[in-house]
Amino acid sequence: MNIRPATPADAPAIAAIYADACLNGFGTFEEVPPSADEIVTRMANVQSRGLPYLVAEENGEILGYAYAGPFRLRAAYRYTVEDSVYVSPRAKGRGVGGAVLTAVLDACAAMGLRQVMAVIGDTGNEGSIGLHKALGFAPVGTFKDVGYKKERWLDIVLMQKSLNGGAQTPPDAPGLSLSGF
DSSP, X not given: OEEEEOOGGGHHHXXXXXXXXXXXXXXXXXXXXXXXXXXXXXXXXXXXXXXXXXXXXETTEEEEEEEEEXXXXXXXXXXXXXXXXXXXXXXXXXXXXXXXXXXXXXXXXXXXOOEEEEEEEOTTOHHHHHHHHHTTOEEEEEEEEEEEETTEEEEEEEEEEEOTTGGGSOOOSOOOOOTXX
16 A cells, blocks of 8 residues: 555545545535545645645555644644545555554654644544544544434544644744635
8 A cells, every 4th residue: 555645636536435425424524525626626725735635545546545634724723733534435444544644643743733633523433533542542522413414413523642742842843824724
């Protein structure tokens, strides 16, 4: 398996993976899958900030992807990002999510970022919760009944991982530019 930066050429495969999550799962609260063109726009917004947007590929097939985006658009959040990770239904259980998310975390650490937040749709999303826990994320809370999808109310599970010593020392990098997102 090869982990590499996503390109616009990957957008159709990424869109297909995400469409499955939108239509068949609760990990995202987005209900209408975005087009490949919209994926290209979203990817560019992430990459224009120097943040990682990566794919896991094997034999020319995109198995999954992960990226880090700004957590919130206020200046004080410039050292905090939110991760996203999605895996093709055909590749689940093969370590794809762990591999691509680990690469995203490593890239965020190299940027001098301090906190990574996981905002996981559905308390029953054992795969994503377990993946984040295995990578050192700790649960920090649950927002109850904040989403409504497929005729049911859904929670959001919040998890957090510190990078580069977290809050133990002042930052030694400029952080993210949060304008224009």
